[in-house]
Amino acid sequence: MSNCVFCSIIQKEIPTQIVYEDSFSLAFLDIHPASKGHTLVIPKNHYEFLSQIPEHEYIAFMKTLQKIAKGMMHYTEGINILQNNGKDAGQLVPHVHFHIIPRRPGDGIKIETWRTQHDPDLDKVQKTIQSLLKD
């Protein structure tokens, strides 16, 4: 897509620090890292949401994500893998990307910021979500 910053990175129109590349995937350093080594892993084809990736590409992409995650576990002993889907979930760049954020003891990064709540509707919610997974 012509106005997508990540497509421009894939096309090498915008310089970035690429750490891995194969037929379906690209991994590069986040320009505003949450921690040293913060890496983004993206599919080379443009999809806004995870749900839009065709199955064969998704499988290849997941294999690559795991390969990079394995490598990053040698960089630091802990990593968070995050993927924001949609504006409401904090997705700023509308091209699927996984964040791999290396963690270090005492780094102060707050990933787990949600407050838990009591939900009296768990059974209802279960049925609703189950019904959405039919196709």
Ligand code: AMP
């Ligand atoms: P998200 O909020 O999940 O959409 O995250 C988008 C991420 O893309 C942010 O962490 C940005 O720092 C990163 N980003 C945006 N533009 C670039 C770029 N040109 N090179 C590397 N990372 C970028």
Ligand code: ZN
């Ligand atoms: Zn794109």
